[in-house]
Amino acid sequence: EVQLLESGGNLVQPGGSLRVSCAASGFTFSSYAMSWVRQAPGKGLEWVSTISTSGDSTYYADSVKGRFTISRDNSKDTLYLQMNSLRAEDTAVYYCTKGHPSILTYFDYWGQGTLVTVSS
């Protein structure tokens, strides 16, 4: 059974940093592109970032480019999102998603999400 378990969400001050993680199980993690999608309170879904199977290729939404870094450790079956220079508008539930090997993929599995709150 595919499982995606996010962790690391917390309350952080504006300008601060936070790293969220996603522990994957139930599939061959290294064979699949992975992505982060976020949802601000009461709002819709926003794609944040995607990483290729090897980690060589990464893509970001304009709203986070230059501040967020996606990475993966295929030896630990874990996906990461390093978030720097956080802003109030980054407050959201961050979902880890799995697709197919290609980065051009729909998201067939979603984690339960981890809440990041940016506030003073």
Next chain:
Amino acid sequence: DIVMTQSPDSLAVSLGERVTINCKSSQSVLYSSDNKNYLAWYQQKPGQPPKLLIYWASTRESGVPDRFSGGGSGTDFTLAITSLQAEDVAVYYCHQYYTPRHTFGQGTKLEIK
């Protein structure tokens, strides 16, 4: 980036009635090399993560009831529910994966009349 626009933003339908939700992309998401539309639909219920319903615009995900169907090609797509059930109350999102910079529609909230 490709902009995805859904309509309507919300709708209320009676149980047993048909529902149609529209999604329009700002450019075609039909990939000529494989003749597939890179378009998916998701259902999100309160307090839950989104659930994949439809991919490649019209392929139903395993386990999804057959009252859900997807259609369209190029830039115009629809999600239809043939006979609305109480458990279908949710927000529905379309998603294009034609480019590495994915985008979602703004969502359509479906309620019971």
